[in-house]
Amino acid sequence: MPPLTRSVDIPAFASTQLALLDAELQSELQETSGLIANTSPTSLQRAGLAITNLVVSSQRTGLGGRTVLELSPDSATAGAGGELPEHGVRTGDIVLVSEQPAGSAKKREIKDLEKKGARGVVIKIKKDAVAIAVDEDKEDALSLSGRVWLVKLADDVTYRRMNLTMEKLQKMTESEYSSFVRVLFGLSSPSPVPRDLSTDPEYEKIEWLDPTLNESQKDAIRFALASREVALIHGPPGTGKTHTLIELILQMVKRDLRVLVCGPSNISVDNIVERLSPHKIPILRLGHPARLLPSVIDHSLDVLTQTSEAGLIVRDVRSEMDAKQASIKKTKSGRERKAIYGDLKELRKEYRERERRCVSTLVKGSKVVLATLHGAGGYQLKNEEFDVIIIDEASQALEAQCWVPLLTAKKAVCAGDHLQLPPTIKSTNSKTNPKLKEGENNIIKGVTLETTLFDRLLSLHGSSIKRMLTTQYRMHEVIMRFPSDQLYESKLIAAEAVKHRLLRDLPYDVEDTEDTNEPVIFIDTQGGDFPEKNEEDADNTGKKGSVRSLYGESKSNEMEAALVRRHVTKLVRAGVKPEDIAVVTPYNAQLGLLAPLKDAFPGIELGSVDGFQGREKEAVVVSLVRSNTEGEVGFLSEKRRLNVAMTRPKRSLVVVGDSETVKRGSKFLSSWMDWLENNADLRYVDAASIETA
Numbered sequence: 001m002p003p004l005t006r007s008v009d010i011p012a013f014a015s016t017q018l019a020l021l022d023a024e025l026q027s028e029l030q031e032t033s034g035l036i037a038n039t040s041p042t043s044l045q046r047a048g049l050a051i052t053n054l055v056v057s058s059q060r061t062g063l064g065g066r067t068v069l070e071l072s073p074d075s076a077t078a079g080a081g082g083e084l085p086e087h088g089v090r091t092g093d094i095v096l097v098s099e100q101p102a103g104s105a106k107k108r109e110i111k112d113l114e115k116k117g118a119r120g121v122v123i124k125i126k127k128d129a130v131a132i133a134v135d136e137d138k139e140d141a142l143s144l145s146g147r148v149w150l151v152k153l154a155d156d157v158t159y160r161r162m163n164l165t166m167e168k169l170q171k172m173t174e175s176e177y178s179s180f181v182r183v184l185f186g187l188s189s190p191s192p193v194p195r196d197l198s199t200d201p202e203y204e205k206i207e208w209l210d211p212t213l214n215e216s217q218k219d220a221i222r223f224a225l226a227s228r229e230v231a232l233i234h235g236p237p238g239t240g241k242t243h244t245l246i247e248l249i250l251q252m253v254k255r256d257l258r259v260l261v262c263g264p265s266n267i268s269v270d271n272i273v274e275r276l277s278p279h280k281i282p283i284l285r286l287g288h289p290a291r292l293l294p295s296v297i298d299h300s301l302d303v304l305t306q307t308s309e310a311g312l313i314v315r316d317v318r319s320e321m322d323a324k325q326a327s328i329k330k331t332k333s334g335r336e337r338k339a340i341y342g343d344l345k346e347l348r349k350e351y352r353e354r355e356r357r358c359v360s361t362l363v364k365g366s367k368v369v370l371a372t373l374h375g376a377g378g379y380q381l382k383n384e385e386f387d388v389i390i391i392d393e394a395s396q397a398l399e400a401q402c403w404v405p406l407l408t409a410k411k412a413v414c415a416g417d418h419l420q421l422p423p424t425i426k427s428t429n430s431k432t433n434p435k436l437k438e439g440e441n442n443i444i445k446g447v448t449l450e451t452t453l454f455d456r457l458l459s460l461h462g463s464s465i466k467r468m469l470t471t472q473y474r475m476h477e478v479i480m481r482f483p484s485d486q487l488y489e490s491k492l493i494a495a496e497a498v499k500h501r502l503l504r505d506l507p508y509d510v511e512d513t514e515d516t517n518e519p520v521i522f523i524d525t526q527g528g529d530f531p532e533k534n535e536e537d538a539d540n541t542g543k544k545g546s547v548r549s550l551y552g553e554s555k556s557n558e559m560e561a562a563l564v565r566r567h568v569t570k571l572v573r574a575g576v577k578p579e580d581i582a583v584v585t586p587y588n589a590q591l592g593l594l595a596p597l598k599d600a601f602p603g604i605e606l607g608s609v610d611g612f613q614g615r616e617k618e619a620v621v622v623s624l625v626r627s628n629t630e631g632e633v634g635f636l637s638e639k640r641r642l643n644v645a646m647t648r649p650k651r652s653l654v655v656v657g658d659s660e661t662v663k664r665g666s667k668f669l670s671s672w673m674d675w676l677e678n679n680a681d682l683r684y685v686d687a688a689s690i691e692t693a
């Protein structure tokens with residue numbers, strides 16, 4: 001067992017997290033309230049953040065007893081067909097619905113708007129209506145009669161949960177620390193686990209439910225079963241992390257363990273629910289139905305309370321509530337309406353009481369419960385005990401978020417890859433952790449919101465608490481080589497089925513050309529003929545850690561965009577379908593330049609590197625953009641970003657960039673450029689031959 005590096009002062013850790021989270025929330029809130037205060041509803045609508053000129057067209061009781069308001073365009077102003085105008089509101093967004101302020105009213109404060117409206121979640125969007133489940137019993141929302149609007153808000157619910165959790169941790173006394181908590185902060189060492197479990201009597205004869213598991217996956221599962229306090233499953237790109245977790249969950253259920261499975265996003269949790277459902281074990285997915293994938297709704301608590309036997313008694317109250325809601329419209333006097341509100345309030349109380357009992361029955365009966373990390377902090381899991389908490393995508397979650405379920409845990413299994421990008425942080429303070437507040441003490445230097453639990457545990461206990469998955473099922477072996485050698489100790493192996501796959505072997509007709517028979521192509525623009533351009537709003541220092549504008553350090557490179565277009569055109573001419581091609585770049589301004597490709601090649605995907613994490617494509621073209629005489633590479637110098645960029649393709653990686661500039665950025669970049677020069681199909685470009693748009 002390696003010696004402990006350094007234990008962590010728990011109260012100081014919690015205070016640091018609280019200060020960092022506060023800085024992050026403030027920067028999010030400022031962004032939203034600044035926009036709402038200083039922008040007219042019409043401009044907010046144009047920016048995709050609001051929908052104006054609506055009326056409440058109906059109201060009913062939705063899942064979970066929540067009041068659902070349906071909003072439609074006001075017929076006085078609606079265009080033909082009564083359709084909603086163009087907007088950027090999505091299902092699951094947190095919004096404020098309120099009386100629409102006059103366009104000229106100045107300085108709109110969210111709290112004033114809220115007095116004449118309510119917060120809620122968007123649960124359905126149709127062409128001519130949008131449905132909002134309002135948060136609380138808001139009579140004001142029920143009586144919204146005139147013209148209303150809705151505007152998107154920052155999601156502060158997640159922060160409230162994280163803060164509560166960190167405050168609890170801060171206040172715990174040493175005697176309250178469980179052995180789990182002690183290990184996670186380095187006050188004790190993890191219980192030792194034998195290095196080779198494949199010959200251990202307890203684990204050698206595991207009956208695997210999935211016959212295709214590879215050795216490293218089996219090893220990770222044995223290790224996760226055998227660990228007493230914590231196990232990390234390190235899943236490099238394409239190595240079947242989720243695949244492994246599914247088997248692990250099933251093995252745990254077989255051992256009669258009760259498991260809570262969490263992830264930072266709804267999609268990460270739904271991904272597991274979808275893959276667990278065919279196994280016919282009782283699973284329960286907690287979470288607002290508006291935010292769940294349609295395919296997992298049947299496992300959701302809200303639906304189960306309706307369909308299960310335990311839910312029968314809840315349903316009677318629900319119909320009574322619906323009848324009352326409907327009768328509001330027919331009332332003539334204020335007094336009558338008030339009486340109905342009174343009845344509704346009583347009924348809602350009754351509903352909640354019955355629902356709570358029903359929920360508790362359902363939760364207690366479930367061996368596997370799944371929720372987002374912050375969803376696990378809801379009332380449904382209060383006082384519930386689990387043998388193991390599994391966290392998927394743990395390297396993309398804020399550590400404070402992980403503690404929501406972990407505070408009362410006995411054991412945790414975290415899956416992730418700390419060599420890909422950490423969660424996105426907006427506030428520079430939360431990224432750099434300067435002295436956060438005047439007079440603030442008990443702050444641990446060097447901890448930032450980008451330091452994840454996964455990172456921290458690895459540096460605390462070393463690799464003895466982790467197992468790495470080593471066979472990857474995505475990339476051609478040449479595409480895999482550089483990231484494997486540089487980041488994954490040369491341990492990655494390409495599975496037989498993928499190691500020699502090229503574009504020309506796609507299961508449809510693709511010509512064998514110089515572009516379809518090479519796994520890695522490097523289009524080198526060195527020579528200074530393809531300079532980058534700075535966007536006006538960008539921070540031009542390019543230094544690591546410098547403040548980025550709202551839309552990122554905007555840099556673009558017209559010539560590179562033209563080269564990308566030329567390459568994509570050749571691929572498509574050779575028969576590659578546009579939907580099998582993606583172009584990724586770290587710079588949003590470059591994405592703007594590339595946008596016309598979407599019209600030329602419908603189906604092609606364009607994305608930022610950060611947004612493409614977790615995704616894959618047959619062919620991926622990476623445009624590096626940076627080309628200057630100073631050798632400035634800005635946030636290209638982040639190894640984890642480059643790792644994500646170069647590990648998205650299955651059969652073809654095409655890098656377009658200026659090796660002279662890029663190689664001066666960092667040791668990693670310089671090795672990559674050298675590697676490309678020696679291993680890629682290298683193409684130099686003659687500036688005169690390129691036509692820009």
Ligand SMILES: Nc1ncnc2c1ncn2[C@@H]1O[C@H](COP(=O)(O)OP(=O)(O)OP(=O)(O)O)[C@@H](O)[C@H]1O
Nearest residue numbers: 212213214235236237238239240241242243473614
């Ligand atoms: N043992 C295996 N045998 C064959 N194919 C496998 C095996 N394990 C995983 N795969 C395949 O590898 C691909 C990636 O698996 P999965 O989606 O579980 O990966 P992931 O690690 O969660 O994804 P990512 O690498 O993006 O994080 C899938 O197509 C899956 O079917």
